[in-house]
Amino acid sequence: xxxxxxxxxxxxxxxxxxxxxxxxxxxxxxxxxxxxxxxxxxxxxxxxxxxxxxxxxxxxxxxxxxxxxxxxxxxxxxxxxxxxxxxxxxxxxxxxxxxxxxxxxxxxxxxxxxxxxxxxxxxxxxxxxxxxxxxxxxxxxxxxxxxxxxxxxxxxxxxxxxxxxxxxxxxxxxxxxxxxxxxxxxxxxxxxxxxxxxxxxxxxxxxxxxxxxxxxxxxxxxxxxxxxxxxxxxxxxxxxxxxxxxxxxxxxxxxxxxxxxxxxxxxxxxxxxxxxxxxxxxxxxxxxxxxxxxxxxxxxxxxx
Amino acid sequence: xxxxxxxxxxxxxxxxxxxxxxxxxxxxxxxxxxxxxxxxxxxxxxxxxxxxxxxxxxxxxxxxxxxxxxxxxxxxxxxxxxxxxxxxxxxxxxxxxxxxxxxxxxxxxxxxxxxxxxxxxxxxxxxxxxxxxxxxxxxxxxxxxxxxxxxxxxxxxxxxxxxxxxxxxxxxxxxxxxxxxxxxxxxxxxxxxxxxxxxxxxxxxxxxxxxxxxxxxxxxxxxxxxxxxxxxxxxxxxxxxxxxxxxxxxxxxxxxxxxxxxxxxxxxxxxxxxxxxxxxxxxxxxxxxxxxxxxxxxxxxxxx
Amino acid sequence: xxxxxxxxxxxxxxxxxxxxxxxxxxxxxxxxxxxxxxxxxxxxxxxxxxxxxxxxxxxxxxxxxxxxxxxxxxxxxxxxxxxxxxxxxxxxxxxxxxxxxxxxxxxxxxxxxxxxxxxxxxxxxxxxxxxxxxxxxxxxxxxxxxxxxxxxxxxxxxxxxxxxxxxxxxxxxxxxxxxxxxxxxxxxxxxxxxxxxxxxxxxxxxxxxxxxxxxxxxxxxxxxxxxxxxxxxxxxxxxxxxxxxxxxxxxxxxxxxxxxxxxxxxxxxxxxxxxxxxxxxxxxxxxxxxxxxxxxxxxxxxxx
Numbered sequence: 037x038x039x040x041x042x043x044x045x046x047x048x049x050x051x052x053x054x055x056x057x058x059x060x061x062x063x064x065x066x067x068x069x070x071x072x073x074x075x076x077x078x079x080x081x082x083x084x085x086x087x088x089x090x091x092x093x094x095x096x097x098x099x100x101x102x103x104x105x106x107x108x109x110x111x112x113x114x115x116x117x118x119x120x121x122x123x124x125x126x127x128x129x130x131x132x133x134x135x136x137x138x139x140x141x142x143x144x145x146x147x148x149x150x151x152x153x154x155x156x157x158x159x160x161x162x163x164x165x166x167x168x169x170x171x172x173x174x175x176x177x178x179x180x181x182x183x184x185x186x187x188x189x190x191x192x193x194x195x196x197x198x199x200x201x202x203x204x205x206x207x208x209x210x211x212x213x214x215x216x217x218x219x220x221x222x223x224x225x226x227x228x229x230x231x232x233x234x235x236x237x238x239x240x241x242x243x244x245x246x247x248x249x250x251x252x253x254x255x256x257x258x259x260x261x262x263x264x265x266x267x268x269x270x271x272x273x274x275x276x277x278x279x280x281x282x283x284x285x286x287x288x289x290x291x292x293x294x295x296x297x298x299x300x301x302x303x304x305x306x307x308x309x310x311x312x313x314x315x316x317x318x319x320x321x322x323x324x325x326x327x328x329x330x331x332x333x334x335x336x337x338x339x340x
Numbered sequence: 341x342x343x344x345x346x347x348x349x350x351x352x353x354x355x356x357x358x359x360x361x362x363x364x365x366x367x368x369x370x371x372x373x374x375x376x377x378x379x380x381x382x383x384x385x386x387x388x389x390x391x392x393x394x395x396x397x398x399x400x401x402x403x404x405x406x407x408x409x410x411x412x413x414x415x416x417x418x419x420x421x422x423x424x425x426x427x428x429x430x431x432x433x434x435x436x437x438x439x440x441x442x443x444x445x446x447x448x449x450x451x452x453x454x455x456x457x458x459x460x461x462x463x464x465x466x467x468x469x470x471x472x473x474x475x476x477x478x479x480x481x482x483x484x485x486x487x488x489x490x491x492x493x494x495x496x497x498x499x500x501x502x503x504x505x506x507x508x509x510x511x512x513x514x515x516x517x518x519x520x521x522x523x524x525x526x527x528x529x530x531x532x533x534x535x536x537x538x539x540x541x542x543x544x545x546x547x548x549x550x551x552x553x554x555x556x557x558x559x560x561x562x563x564x565x566x567x568x569x570x571x572x573x574x575x576x577x578x579x580x581x582x583x584x585x586x587x588x589x590x591x592x593x594x595x596x597x598x599x600x601x602x603x604x605x606x607x608x609x610x611x612x613x614x615x616x617x618x619x620x621x622x623x624x625x626x627x628x629x630x631x632x633x634x635x636x637x638x639x640x641x642x643x644x
Numbered sequence: 645x646x647x648x649x650x651x652x653x654x655x656x657x658x659x660x661x662x663x664x665x666x667x668x669x670x671x672x673x674x675x676x677x678x679x680x681x682x683x684x685x686x687x688x689x690x691x692x693x694x695x696x697x698x699x700x701x702x703x704x705x706x707x708x709x710x711x712x713x714x715x716x717x718x719x720x721x722x723x724x725x726x727x728x729x730x731x732x733x734x735x736x737x738x739x740x741x742x743x744x745x746x747x748x749x750x751x752x753x754x755x756x757x758x759x760x761x762x763x764x765x766x767x768x769x770x771x772x773x774x775x776x777x778x779x780x781x782x783x784x785x786x787x788x789x790x791x792x793x794x795x796x797x798x799x800x801x802x803x804x805x806x807x808x809x810x811x812x813x814x815x816x817x818x819x820x821x822x823x824x825x826x827x828x829x830x831x832x833x834x835x836x837x838x839x840x841x842x843x844x845x846x847x848x849x850x851x852x853x854x855x856x857x858x859x860x861x862x863x864x865x866x867x868x869x870x871x872x873x874x875x876x877x878x879x880x881x882x883x884x885x886x887x888x889x890x891x892x893x894x895x896x897x898x899x900x901x902x903x904x905x906x907x908x909x910x911x912x913x914x915x916x917x918x919x920x921x922x923x924x925x926x927x928x929x930x931x932x933x934x935x936x937x938x939x940x941x942x943x944x945x946x947x948x
Contacts, residue, residue, distance in 0.1 A: 074703070092431045095378070100703050102696055105409070127924075289414075290423060386717055386720045386721060388719070391717075396737075593731070
């Protein structure tokens, strides 16, 4: 695994190995080797969790973090992403974690020697979020097989929904969708069935709520008032009361409180929203280790 | 001391202990224990001294610093301060140093497990500045008792004036105020007497000048020209010559040179303005240690 | 060497020592001593290479880096550069690496105890870029003597051209200039001869291309279309084919691909553009060491 760009690139075995290593780090495991390593976190779109979760994972692994602010870099003088990442490679940086608004921004970067980890590409993939979601589900149930997972909300524009529906089905879960019908795409029908929110709360083992991305919807006019969305499609207190007792609530955050979910449910007993953030650090440690192992493997080949 | 939010929360004993520990760190003292600790400095308003003084204190104590830029975080997508700090806690961050324009922003954060240190809340409190001022005065005179401290300038809008007048009086100093009359509030009269600048320079042991916050005054219309302010209320070279020989000049910085104080007096022999910045690092080491000791104490309780 | 401000301050011996130490660091050499040291990188103009190259050099030397964002500092409240750097000194920072748009910004800073390294002053000097260029040429040819170096492009506005023409001549190279005639200044004639690009590609040992600074030219109206500049003054594929086989191509970056140079030549066999970025880290390690040695020397004097 030289880069981590898309969930589609990962075999089921690789996913399972990542889940095992995240569990190892969560139990206090350490990275082997004492080579000094460098990572740069290049976030061209705002982020709190993904950015600082990777930073925390780097620090816990003893990897040095190089700072990078797009607005103070030569990107402002028109330097391309390729030339910027080439620069980081030339400076001796081992890993670039990148979030960029352009889908598939990483294609030209595959030619570089630096390891690229995709921290989100537009409406495309967000593999580290997907993997930490998998880790959180497996930690809860020990398996994916036969679990009823409902993805609810802005499926069309969601990096998370895209990655999750494909890989969860591959791992044996049963997928359902909910939320506004106009955000349910024919392409999703291959992965699961659309159900009304009042139906899904009774059947779901995992209720994955997605963020309503107000900032993306202002352009296309499909705007709900917050109260309307909550009443029609959100997890209200009343709906939450109908959930199975061992079912869990997930959300990639940031949460719009009282839109996708009633504010008081965010830190409730059935919610795993805080656990997802905690697990994100350990999964990202596993991802960083995995791309560095590839480096080690390359270096071993070179010295033969 | 789980958090440091306001000087009002501190007992006189706690203040004295912080002053002692700052002196210990100034003499090269080290933090005990070898646990890896993490802090995040969240400055939602501009800062050079407070921000980087905390960062330096963290580095000197061996605490890892997590980066945070409000403008590149999910705050731009509407995430609340509570949810942002909750995220930092979930990522494993031990301490959040926060500056925010809203007074008492920290109230909802008290429920969190992360330690919050107030780096300034609007026109409210700025306890670490207050404590470093106390440290600088005690270092000079060995006591507060009977020392004549003049707070001069924009008392109404100053976080520093608010904290300092209360605690200095509590510690036995005699408080006076100077500066424009319209910035002297009836509420201050409980703490000290208003005097003209030409009177106070002759009696003061400590002359604490406050910054004229042009950026806050443009709204309320109480604007002086820089030269007028300096002539009427500032520490001119002439006035400085009338000060007692062992009196000291203080200012929380940034200084408006030739407004509150003649530029050439900033680094003069009686000025402690640079010493305040130096002492700030040691006092912040003491503050960080104090909240971490609370963590240790909690952990000891848990393991019993 | 207390500061590094301008190439003009450096003797030929000092330059040679810096080149030797950069080679030492490139071979994996380490900094001696175990004192904890602190640097701050203050970039008031955008930068990717210089900023992060210094940061990387600091990390490789074990120097702690203090963060600094001009837009989030008290500079936004009108604090001067002098007072900002004085603050950094008071906080205990040993070295300030500064880029600032004002030429000779560093003059008032010479009085401070903190070591100042000039990361570029307006259209003035950029000594660390100059030194890494020298290092790259010496690494290639072992000498400067008699080597034909062509500086091609926006000579008038270039920090790099200014420093390089003077020092390369001093070290024995033969200097030529090319690019638009109107950007060739009478003051350059003292250092070398102007030649047409089609002539120079055949004689050059080193072809140093400069960046067309579109952002600076929009003001003065001397604007070329990108295609026009490339055709008339750029290194096209056809021109590159006429170069001597052991000649090298250099560029300080960021490159405007297909303006100064055909995009496909950037990573070509004769290009040293990536090597310049790699060498920059090692040269900056040598520069940091040099100013710190001065500190050591001062401290030895003090303890006698």
